[in-house]
Amino acid sequence: MDNILTIVGMQKSFGKSLLYSLPMFLISFMFLTGGRPDFSNPASGIALMVVFLFVNLLYFLMHYTGKTDRFRAVLFIIFALSLSYTLIHNMLEVRKSMSFNQADILECKIPFCHLVIPMMLLPAAFTKSIIFPGSIIGGFANISAMVVLWLGATLVLGRGFCSWGCFYGGWDDGFSRVRKRRAIKQISDLWKWMPFAVLLMVMLTAALSLTPTYCSWICPFKAVTEFEQVTSVESATKAGIFLSLFGGLVVVLPVMTRKRTQCSFLCPLGAISSLSNKITPFTVKIDKTACTECYKCVEVCPLFALSKEGIKEGEVSLFCSKCGKCIDACPKKAIHYGIRGIPAGTMKNFSRNLFLFVSFLFMAVFSSGPIINTLQGVLKLIF
Amino acid sequence: MKRVKIVAGLLWAFIGLIVIIILFPGLNSFSSSLSRAPFMKLNPRYTGGAVSKQLISERCTLDVRVPVFNGFLKERNTGFVQLDWRGTLPDKICDSIDYDEDGVKDFCIAIDRTEMKTTFESYNVQAKNIIISTPTSYGWAVRIGLLKVPKSKLP
Amino acid sequence: MSEAFILGLSSGSACLATCGIVMFPFFMAGSAGMKKIAWDLSVFLLTRLLVYFTLATLSWYFGQAIFGNPLVRTIVPGILYIMFAIMLVWYSISKNHNPVCPAKIVNTVNNHRIVPVFLGVVNSLGFCPALFIILTKGATQGTLVQSYLAFIAFFIGSSLWFIPLPLAGRIRKKEVLTKIGILATGLAGIIFMIKGLTNLIGGLING
Ligand code: SF4
Ligand code: SF4
Numbered sequence: 001m002d003n004i005l006t007i008v009g010m011q012k013s014f015g016k017s018l019l020y021s022l023p024m025f026l027i028s029f030m031f032l033t034g035g036r037p038d039f040s041n042p043a044s045g046i047a048l049m050v051v052f053l054f055v056n057l058l059y060f061l062m063h064y065t066g067k068t069d070r071f072r073a074v075l076f077i078i079f080a081l082s083l084s085y086t087l088i089h090n091m092l093e094v095r096k097s098m099s100f101n102q103a104d105i106l107e108c109k110i111p112f113c114h115l116v117i118p119m120m121l122l123p124a125a126f127t128k129s130i131i132f133p134g135s136i137i138g139g140f141a142n143i144s145a146m147v148v149l150w151l152g153a154t155l156v157l158g159r160g161f162c163s164w165g166c167f168y169g170g171w172d173d174g175f176s177r178v179r180k181r182r183a184i185k186q187i188s189d190l191w192k193w194m195p196f197a198v199l200l201m202v203m204l205t206a207a208l209s210l211t212p213t214y215c216s217w218i219c220p221f222k223a224v225t226e227f228e229q230v231t232s233v234e235s236a237t238k239a240g241i242f243l244s245l246f247g248g249l250v251v252v253l254p255v256m257t258r259k260r261t262q263c264s265f266l267c268p269l270g271a272i273s274s275l276s277n278k279i280t281p282f283t284v285k286i287d288k289t290a291c292t293e294c295y296k297c298v299e300v301c302p303l304f305a306l307s308k309e310g311i312k313e314g315e316v317s318l319f320c321s322k323c324g325k326c327i328d329a330c331p332k333k334a335i336h337y338g339i340r341g342i343p344a345g346t347m348k349n350f351s352r353n354l355f356l357f358v359s360f361l362f363m364a365v366f367s368s369g370p371i372i373n374t375l376q377g378v379l380k381l382i383f
Numbered sequence: 384m385k386r387v388k389i390v391a392g393l394l395w396a397f398i399g400l401i402v403i404i405i406l407f408p409g410l411n412s413f414s415s416s417l418s419r420a421p422f423m424k425l426n427p428r429y430t431g432g433a434v435s436k437q438l439i440s441e442r443c444t445l446d447v448r449v450p451v452f453n454g455f456l457k458e459r460n461t462g463f464v465q466l467d468w469r470g471t472l473p474d475k476i477c478d479s480i481d482y483d484e485d486g487v488k489d490f491c492i493a494i495d496r497t498e499m500k501t502t503f504e505s506y507n508v509q510a511k512n513i514i515i516s517t518p519t520s521y522g523w524a525v526r527i528g529l530l531k532v533p534k535s536k537l538p
Numbered sequence: 539m540s541e542a543f544i545l546g547l548s549s550g551s552a553c554l555a556t557c558g559i560v561m562f563p564f565f566m567a568g569s570a571g572m573k574k575i576a577w578d579l580s581v582f583l584l585t586r587l588l589v590y591f592t593l594a595t596l597s598w599y600f601g602q603a604i605f606g607n608p609l610v611r612t613i614v615p616g617i618l619y620i621m622f623a624i625m626l627v628w629y630s631i632s633k634n635h636n637p638v639c640p641a642k643i644v645n646t647v648n649n650h651r652i653v654p655v656f657l658g659v660v661n662s663l664g665f666c667p668a669l670f671i672i673l674t675k676g677a678t679q680g681t682l683v684q685s686y687l688a689f690i691a692f693f694i695g696s697s698l699w700f701i702p703l704p705l706a707g708r709i710r711k712k713e714v715l716t717k718i719g720i721l722a723t724g725l726a727g728i729i730f731m732i733k734g735l736t737n738l739i740g741g742l743i744n745g
Contacts, residue, residue, distance in 0.1 A: 031407055103519040106465075106526075108429055126455060129426035136425065137418040144414035144423065152406040156399035190717055197721035201729070204547065207455050208540035210428055217732075233739050237732065281395040341392025343385075354396055358403045365407050455540075 017063035020353060024059045024361065028052060031365045043383075047375040055364045062356055068324030072363070073173055076163065079367035080170025082374035084224040087111065089377060090140070091226050099229040108133045111141035111226075114150040114166070118199055118268045119206035119214060131210050153362055158280035159273040162263055162303070163323035164359040165366055168221045172262045173323075176254035176302050183256040192264055192304045192319060195271035202268050220245035220262055260302040264319070274318045282355045284322055285338035287345030288314040297326035297335050314344060322359065427451045431465035431526070435484070443470030443522065447482055450529055460531045463514055468522040472496065476523065482510070492525060501525065508532055541733075542672060542688040546695025548719070548726035549626070549668030578654040583697050585658025590689040593669075594676050598685035601677025615678045619734030622670040626727030668696075668723070671730055 029035075032052050039045035058071040065071075091098050104110060112134040123131045135142045153161045162169050198214075205213040215222075217238055223246035230236050245266070253261035263270050277283075291311065298306045305320035316335075326335050337352040338344060406413075417423060427433075432448040439445075445468050452462035464482045476494040481487060489507040494500070494516065501516035514526040605614065672692045676685040699719070 027404070102515050102517040103524070105429075106431065106515065106517065106524050107519055107521075108425060123426065123455065124422040127426060127453065128422045129424055130422070131426050131429070133425070133429040136423055137415055142414070144418040145410055148410060148413045148417055149406065152402055156402050190721070193714065193717045194721050196718045197725055200718065200722050201544070201548065201725045204544050205540075205729075208544070210426060210453070210455060234736055237736060241732075281392065281399045339392045339396045341388035341390075341395075351396075354400065358400050362403050362406070 013064060017060055020063045021056060021060040024357060024364070025056050027361065028055060028364050028368075032368050043376050043379045044372070047372045047379060050375060051368055051372050055368065059356075059360050059364070062360070063353075067328045068352075068356065069328045072163065072324060072360075073170075073177065075363060075367060077170040077174040078371055079167055079363070080174065082367070082370040083167040085374045085377065086370040087225045089373075097229070098226055100226050101229050105133045108135060109139075110134050112143045112146050113141065113168075113221075113225075114146055115168070115219060115221075115267070115269050116212050116215060117147065117150060118272055119202055119212045122203055122207035123210060126207070127210070131206065132212055132215075149366065153366075154273055154276045154280075156280060157282065157322065157359055157362065158277035159270065159318070159320060160280070160282065160322035160359055161273050162267075162270055163321035164363045166269075167367070167370070168267075169260065169263055169321075171221070171224065172250045172254045172260040173302065175251050176258050176260050178255045179258065182258045184253075185257075187257060187259070187304075189304075189307075194265045195267055195274075198266055199268035199271040214268060217241060218245065218266075220250050220266070222246075223250075258300075258302070259304065263321075264303050273321075277318045277320060281340050282322065282351070282358070283338045283340055284316045284320050284327070285336060285344035286311060286314040286316060287334045287336065289345060290332045290334035292332055292334070294331065296329045296331065300325050300329045322355070427453055431467070431524070435482075438478070443468055443472050445469075445478060447480060450482060452529070452531065458531075462529045462531070463526045464510075464529055466492070466525045466527070467519070468494075468524075470522060472522050482527075482529075483507075490527060492527070494523060494525070496523065503527065539687055539691040541730075542675060542691035543695040545668055545671060545726055545730070546692035547698060548695075548722040550696030550699040550719075579700065581654040582658045583700065585655045586697065587690075587693055589659055590693050591686065593673065594685045594689035595682065597673045597676035598679060598682050601679070601685075605678055613738060615674055616734045616738030618674045619671060619730050620738070622668075622674065623727045623729075623731035623734055626668055626671065626730065627724045668692075668726070 029052060032048060037045060037048060055075065058075055062068055062071045088098055091100070095101070095104070100110060110133045112132060116132050120130055120132065123129060130136070130143060132143065137144045149165075150161065153165045157164055163173070198218075202214040202218070216228075218241060220242060222239075222242040227239060227242055228235050230239050245262075249262040249266055253259075291314075293308075293311060295308055295311065298308060298311060301320075302323065302325060303319045303321050305317045306326060307317070310317060322337070324337070327333075327337065330336075333348070334345075336344075336348045337355045339347070339351045339354070342351065427449075428451055432451045434446045435449045436447050437444055438447070445466060448465040448467070450462055450464045452458040452460075464480075466478075466480065468476060474496050476496070477491070479488040479491045482489050487506070489505070490510040491504045491506070492513075493502045496518070499518075501513055503513045505511070509529055509532050511528040511530050514528045516525045517523070604610070672689065675688050679685040679688060
């Protein structure tokens with residue numbers, strides 16, 4: 001009897017889930033294909049349709065299973081991997097090397113990424129100029145387009161950008177899922193403020209030197225994208241820093257702690273995005289009446305956004321990236337997606353549906369280009 | 384008050400929905416509007432500065448750019464001048480440059496493109512060294528390091 | 539100059555973190571009124587500036603004598619930078635667990651008028667690794683004016699943290715600022731460590 005009930009329940013929810021997925025299906029079809037899929041190049045046509053169907057399957061499963069994080073993470077991790085593939089492939093094809101040279105810098109051909117944004121602010125205000133050797137408009141990853149995308153996403157999702165939009169976050173998110181148990185359990189609370197210290201230092205050093213110091217000296221993701229050719233002691237030091245930070249903060253520590261340590265302890269853009277959490281329409285809320293204080297959510301949160309004291313107060317800190325991991329883990333459904341102004345514990349389903357539509361749409365469209373490109377590359381390799 | 388908050392929250396959420404829906408189709412137009420903002424131009428430290436004069440020869444041109452000394456709040460003591468050779472370049476380039484337009488040559492630069500070697504001879508204490516010398520997609524570019532020396536200390 | 543400013547800015551926070559306990563009650567002194575607080579703060583900052591000018595002069599003169607030899611001039615500052623930078627990182631971490639304020643002694647001074655002067659002297663001579671780094675910098679400058687400029691930049695950077703002191707009572711998340719400041723100090727240490735290393739290696743390679 002129980003089984004029949006479950007099946008009936010599932011069938012019902014299957015239809016409902018399909019219905020909820022329909023708007024995403026239509027709108028992502030329009031955005032990805034422009035309304036008319038082009039099969040003149042079979043590899044790209046097939047890659048496009050596969051990605052479109054895959055993305056929509058994930059969205060459907062989010063509704064059907066009621067789980068968010070596991071399906072979000074699949075797309076988020078694939079996004080990170082395929083962006084690195086796209087960049088490296090591009091570098092190898094155009095420059096025959098993973099590193100860029102002085103000519104690329106002089107000709108302002110370096111692809112822009114959102115991590116430069118904090119360093120642009122002071123020079124833009126005081127010198128009325130941008131301190132990055134990229135293209136203001138036109139070409140691959142131009143400055144204006146990346147700033148617009150980041151601004152739009154941050155305004156709506158806040159630090160949700162770090163779980164639904166950033167094409168680097170998938171790296172440490174992925175590695176944080178490798179082990180079943182945490183090997184390191186105790187981490188001082190002090191470290192979660194490190195991104196703000198990094199933000200302070202990189203903003204100042206970038207302004208005073210008029211160079212994007214985080215990119216030139218710190219960014220761990222240089223290890224999986226592109227970096228300066230090693231031609232001197234200085235460039236060798238930089239390469240050493242990139243590789244060790246990648247190894248330490250993106251691979252080893254996430255594996256040992258099951259936390260996203262790069263995003264939690266280093267990224268200066270994450271710090272700015274955290275501040276934007278104060279104004280965004282979508283939030284994560286705790287219904288204190290339903291919460292039994294089991295702290296499963298605190299245990300699983302990859303960004304140190306939850307604490308036992310916070311749970312008691314019904315507070316989610318500004319570090320939350322709205323990944324949904326805690327929501328999936330909560331046995332009482334006490335922690336849930338919410339909308340600013342609406343009391344915790346009310347309109348849970350409505351808030352989740354609206355948030356999922358907005359955040360998933362952003363990730364699906366933003367990630368589809370690199371994923372299609374990567375799939376196309378794989379198809380070419382096979383056939 | 385509670386109701387006002389709920390309505391405001393919902394309104395804000397729907398605005399968010401609209402922002403994300405129009406973000407991608409409108410990306411080109413939003414970004415081209417942003418690119419017209421006064422601060423959306425590359426710093427001369429990256430572009431190399433505006434072209435101050437162009438020396439045209441038969442098959443190639445040499446752009447001498449305005450010296451760049453700019454800093455965050457004020458000009459710096461150290462900077463550079465960028466030279467760009469464009470067109471069909473000979474294997475060996477040799478040019479004497481008067482970058483500060485005082486009628487006197489400031490340095491001489493010789494580039495051997497096959498050997499990838501650049502030599503530099505300074506006639507002006509303010510022109511210090513080669514910072515960059517590299518082939519580019521349009522030809523060759525060189526940056527010469529400059530040092531501002533107070534007039535009283537000039538020979 | 540910019541390096542000295544950043545060093546001052548980052549270490550100033552740690553300085554405030556440890557000495558805040560002594561300084562908050564003194565400067566905030568609710569009954570004192572804004573005018574009195576502003577006066578005391580100015581005296582405090584001016585004293586620090588004077589001490590730094592003295593240190594700039596001394597370090598530059600000693601630097602001329604010690605770093606006359608070009609080889610010593612390239613290698614020793616590199617080593618000193620690395621040493622003091624390591625101390626700075628250690629200082630930022632350990633201070634967090636065990637704050638000790640060098641100006642604590644101020645509590646024993648009875649004459650209220652000399653307290654800001656006293657605080658200024660003790661605070662600027664608080665022999666922290668950041669001060670050692672700036673002393674090394676001052677000692678290796680080409681001219682005395684450059685040494686002064688480095689110390690002024692250090693002074694400005696570190697003083698920025700003291701400006702909001704009179705309003706400290708109204709700042710809600712003081713401990714968050716303190717934490718960020720402590721971490722920034724550690725980062726400044728790492729920056730100087732890398733600078734020292736590149737100076738040293740570059741110096742050795744280029745003879
Ligand atoms: S913290 Fe930084 S790297 Fe991590 S997801 Fe956010 S922006 Fe990306
Ligand atoms: S609080 Fe929940 S939604 Fe926010 S980052 Fe942590 S696990 Fe993700």
